[in-house]
Amino acid sequence: MEENYLFQIRVTGILIEDEHILLVKQNVSSKRKWSLPGGRLEKGETIEEGILREIMEETGLEARISKLLYVCDKTDTEPPLIHMTFLLERVSGEITLPTNEFDSNPISDVKLVPISDLENYGFTCKFKEIAMKEFPCAGSYMGYKDAIGL
Numbered sequence: 001m002e003e004n005y006l007f008q009i010r011v012t013g014i015l016i017e018d019e020h021i022l023l024v025k026q027n028v029s030s031k032r033k034w035s036l037p038g039g040r041l042e043k044g045e046t047i048e049e050g051i052l053r054e055i056m057e058e059t060g061l062e063a064r065i066s067k068l069l070y071v072c073d074k075t076d077t078e079p080p081l082i083h084m085t086f087l088l089e090r091v092s093g094e095i096t097l098p099t100n101e102f103d104s105n106p107i108s109d110v111k112l113v114p115i116s117d118l119e120n121y122g123f124t125c126k127f128k129e130i131a132m133k134e135f136p137c138a139g140s141y142m143g144y145k146d147a148i149g150l
Contacts, residue, residue: 009082011040014088015061018112019114019116020115022036023110024059034113037058039057056093064089070083070138071140085148087138124150
């Protein structure tokens with residue numbers, strides 16, 4: 001019997017300016033319509049290339065990675081997912097809506113929202129507290145994704 005060791009890598013970016021966090025509006029789940037910008041790596045792409053491409057495509061911003069925040073598992077997908085979250089800094093650009101031309105789950109809004117309002121955008125209290133505390137345990141493997149409230 002041959003084992004299948006395939007998995008996906010999903011990267012998300014956290015960009016914070018003046019105590020506001022960058023979010024994109026799209027159908028995440030029945031409970032949440034807003035998410036952190038990001039997506040899955042494409043074939044042949046490095047992790048850095050993937051997160052910077054996703055941020056540009058989804059928000060119109062050129063960014064750079066400040067640091068790795070968290071690595072988490074999401075095993076309830078097929079294939080299983082490794083989820084990596086990075087803290088980003090804006091290099092240039094203005095927030096714009098993406099064209100959505102190749103996206104089956106289009107983004108309908110992009111904006112900076114107050115971190116203190118994250119629960120109003122469907123995020124957990126746990127994630128809001130982590131963001132307000134400026135991401136304690138940054139650079140850590142956190143186990144399951146819900147450990148960081150996502």
